[in-house]
Every structure is written in structure tokens, then in C-alpha cells.
Amino acid sequence: MHAQNNVGMADTGSPSASSLDEREARFQSRIDDGIRVEPQDWMPDRYRKTLIRQISQHAHSEIVGQLPEGNWITRAPSLKRKAILLAKVQDEAGHGLYLYSAAETLGITRDQMVDDLHTGKAKYSSIFNYPTLTWADVGAIGWLVDGSAIMNQIPLCRCSYGPYARAMIRVCKEEAFHMRQGYDIMLALCAGTPGQKAMAQDALNRWWWPSLMMFGPPDGDSVHSAQSQAWKIKLFTNDELRQKMVDQTVPQAEHLGLVVPDPQVKWNAERGHYDYGDIDWEEFYNVVKGNGPCNRERLEVRNKAWTDGEWFRDALVAHADKQAQLATAQAA
Amino acid sequence: MKNQWPLWEVFIRSQHGLAHRHVGSLHAPDATMALNNARDVYTRRNEGVSIWIVKAADITASHPDDKAELFDPANSKVYRHPTFFPMPDEVKGL
Numbered sequence: 001m002h003a004q005n006n007v008g009m010a011d012t013g014s015p016s017a018s019s020l021d022e023r024e025a026r027f028q029s030r031i032d033d034g035i036r037v038e039p040q041d042w043m044p045d046r047y048r049k050t051l052i053r054q055i056s057q058h059a060h061s062e063i064v065g066q067l068p069e070g071n072w073i074t075r076a077p078s079l080k081r082k083a084i085l086l087a088k089v090q091d092e093a094g095h096g097l098y099l100y101s102a103a104e105t106l107g108i109t110r111d112q113m114v115d116d117l118h119t120g121k122a123k124y125s126s127i128f129n130y131p132t133l134t135w136a137d138v139g140a141i142g143w144l145v146d147g148s149a150i151m152n153q154i155p156l157c158r159c160s161y162g163p164y165a166r167a168m169i170r171v172c173k174e175e176a177f178h179m180r181q182g183y184d185i186m187l188a189l190c191a192g193t194p195g196q197k198a199m200a201q202d203a204l205n206r207w208w209w210p211s212l213m214m215f216g217p218p219d220g221d222s223v224h225s226a227q228s229q230a231w232k233i234k235l236f237t238n239d240e241l242r243q244k245m246v247d248q249t250v251p252q253a254e255h256l257g258l259v260v261p262d263p264q265v266k267w268n269a270e271r272g273h274y275d276y277g278d279i280d281w282e283e284f285y286n287v288v289k290g291n292g293p294c295n296r297e298r299l300e301v302r303n304k305a306w307t308d309g310e311w312f313r314d315a316l317v318a319h320a321d322k323q324a325q326l327a328t329a330q331a332a
Numbered sequence: 333m334k335n336q337w338p339l340w341e342v343f344i345r346s347q348h349g350l351a352h353r354h355v356g357s358l359h360a361p362d363a364t365m366a367l368n369n370a371r372d373v374y375t376r377r378n379e380g381v382s383i384w385i386v387k388a389a390d391i392t393a394s395h396p397d398d399k400a401e402l403f404d405p406a407n408s409k410v411y412r413h414p415t416f417f418p419m420p421d422e423v424k425g426l
Contacts, residue, residue, distance in 0.1 A: 038396070041396050087376075098356055098373075101356055104339070110336060167356070316361040319361070319362070320361035320365070323362060324362075
């Protein structure tokens with residue numbers, strides 16, 4: 001059992017309704033005062049469940065997120081690009097591990113989470129169900145997908161749950177490299193041949209909308225928002241973050257000499273923001289439901305990796321058991 | 333996986349002279365693998381010069397309900413801080 005949570009987990013008896021209300025009120029006032037919640041502290045069940053869902057989905061996204069880019073490691077255009085991409089994909093694995101550990105402090109096991117991912121019960125960010133057709137997609141993912149992720153994650157460094165906030169600080173530091181390496185790829189392509197620049201434009205065309213969808217449904221349709229904001233595990237609304245992303249990205253695209261694939265993108269001096277067009281939410285929900293271009297393939301690859309690695313995991317356990325037995329025998 | 337690998341807490345010393353600091357945790361079948369994995373997961377950017385790993389189950393932690401009992405008594409003992417004692421400005425070396 002987890003050293004950090006064995007006390008908190010036992011602390012879920014069934015107090016009377018009024019004392020539960022009192023506890024919740026006290027919990028909320030601690031959050032309002034900016035006091036971090038730690039694994040051993042009492043917390044409402046719904047807070048625990050919501051966080052488990054949010055953090056494990058986030059972890060799954062990091063793990064599945066390795067696949068679209070991993071696809072290009074063997075075909076990177078130079079040794080330098082290959083080494084950089086390898087480092088980035090390794091980082092994503094690390095991010096998944098930090099986040100799984102954070103989720104485990106809430107009382108769910110790693111095995112349960114891995115199982116939920118592999119059976120398709122758990123969700124991950126639907127952006128990773130789109131294919132990486134060209135090398136420019138690797139650039140676009142770093143620039144746009146990691147860019148959106150950073151936008152979403154920086155506020156979470158201040159979220160109310162200690163282990164999650166601490167994991168996010170590590171993740172954000174590393175994501176900054178991911179975004180820059182992506183933009184660097186785009187810069188190189190846009191300074192290259194007309195064919196290379198067209199490849200960059202094509203990648204932007206395909207990744208623009210899915211990147212904006214990453215922030216989730218519009219505020220009016222967002223199911224968990226109000227409570228999550230009160231609990232400070234969500235600090236800005238989906239639409240606020242999406243607007244920030246548009247405002248940040250449009251000038252970056254202009255610098256590359258690329259055009260975002262939305263004719264309605266226009267600076268609105270009155271609002272002090274860029275206006276942008278309507279997002280095709282039907283596409284979003286369709287991909288979330290499992291009907292995106294790569295949903296099945298992603299899960300198949302994850303499951304195959306897990307099954308193929310089973311003999312190795314078993315061997316590690318066998319070795320550890322044998323060494324432990326030897327140590328006991330010697331001590332006796 | 334039927335028998336889940338034990339959880340290990342990872343502590344890293346960032347530079348010589350500083351104490352090891354808790355950075356996170358990981359699962360591994362034994363101490364050697366835990367150390368190897370800690371190196372890959374937590375020191376990819378020169379974060380450390382030394383790693384400790386400790387089985388999470390071996391850590392004894394204070395109970396959150398004991399917070400007041402354990403730590404409040406220190407609040408009333410401000411004289412433990414040097415700033416409690418006003419010193420004459422003109423006297424040096426205090």
C-alpha cells in the first residue's frame with residue numbers, strides 16, 4: 001500500500017450527514033485559503049473520484065501520446081532530429097509515470113489504471129487518435145499539441161491537490177522543450193523548399209482544429225466545470241484556455257508564413273483577442289466515442305506492448321524472488 | 333499483472349552538500365531495478381548526483397489528525413527564535 005495514503009484511505013467511515021457536511025465545509029474553506037490537500041488528509045469522495053479520473057486520464061494521454069510520434073523515430077530526417085525526438089518521447093513516458101504515481105496516492109492501483117486503459121474503459125486525450133502522416137506532423141504536434149497541453153497544465157501547478165501540483169511542475173518544465181523542438185521543426189521546414197513548406201502548411205491544417213478541441217467542450221456544455229473550479233482542480237474554463245491558445249498561436253503561425261485553416265480568424269481590437277470560427281464538436285464527440293482515425297490502432301499497440309513485455313516483467317519478479325530467498329537463506 | 337511490484341519512494345541529492353529530497357515514487361520488483369528506473373525517470377536533466385530509494389511500505393508517517401498535538405506547541409515558544417530578543421543597535425556581534 002502507498003506510504004502516503006494508507007491513513008487517509010482508512011478514514012472513510014460513515015459519519016452522520018451533518019458531520020459530513022461540516023467536514024466538507026471545512027475542506028472547502030481550506031481550499032479557499034489556498035491550503036494544499038495531501039494524500040493523508042480527509043477529502044470528499046467525489047473530490048477523490050474526480051481527481052482519480054482527471055489524473056489517470058492525463059497519465060494515459062502521456063503514455064498513448066508516445067505512439068503518434070514514436071512512429072517517426074526510425075524515419076527522422078537526421079541523427080540530431082532522431083536523438084531529440086527520442087528524448088521527447090522518453091519524457092512523455094516519464095510524464096505518464098509521474099502522473100500515475102500521483103493518482104495512486106488517491107487509492108487506485110497502477111494495475112487497475114493500466115487495465116482500464118487497455119480494456120478501453122478509460123479515456124485519454126482524443127488528439128492522439130489522429131495519424132502522423134508526414135515528418136511535419138511531428139513539428140505540428142510539438143508546437144500545437146504540446147502548446148495546448150502547456151496552456152492547460154501551467155495553471156494546474158497551483159491546483160489544490162499536492163501530489164498532482166508537484167507532478168505538473170516537473171511536467172511543465174519538460175514540456176517547454178517539447179514545444180520549442182516542434183516549432184524548430186516548423187521553422188526549418190518553412191525555410192526549406194516549397195514542398196517542405198507545403199508539408200508544414202498541410203500539418204497545420206490537420207492539427208489546428210484538433211488542438212483547439214483539446215481544451216474540451218464549450219463552457220456551456222462542460223459537465224464537471226463548476227465543481228472542479230470550486231475545488232481548484234480546474235483554474236480556468238475550457239473557453240478561456242482555448243482563447244489563450246488562439247491568441248498565442250496565430251502570431252506564431254504568421255511568423256512561419258503559414259495560414260491557420262480558419263477564415264474567421266481575425267484580430268478583434270475591442271475584445272483584445274483573436275476571433276475564431278466554430279469548432280466541429282460532432283467530430284470531437286465522434287473521436288471521443290472511439291471512431292477517430294486511429295483509436296483502435298492505438299489500443300492495439302498498447303495491448304501488444306503490454307502482452308509482449310509480460311515474459312520480461314515475469315523474469316524480473318522471478319529474479320527478485322530468487323535473490324530475496326538467497327538473502328534469507330544466508331541470514332539463517 | 334497479479335502481483336503488483338512494490339512502490340519505492342525516490343530521494344535525490346541535487347548537488348554535493350545538499351540533503352536528499354523526495355522527488356516522487358515508482359514501482360519496481362527489487363531495489364536494483366528501482367534504482368535503475370529512478371535514474372531514468374527522475375534524473376534525465378542533471379537533477380542529481382545521488383539517489384536513495386526506500387520501500388514506501390517501510391516509511392512511518394505522522395497522522396494528519398495529530399497535527400495540532402504535534403506541532404501547535406511550537407507556536408507558543410517564539411523565544412526559540414533569535415528575533416524574539418530585541419538587541420541594542422549599538423552593540424555589535426550579537
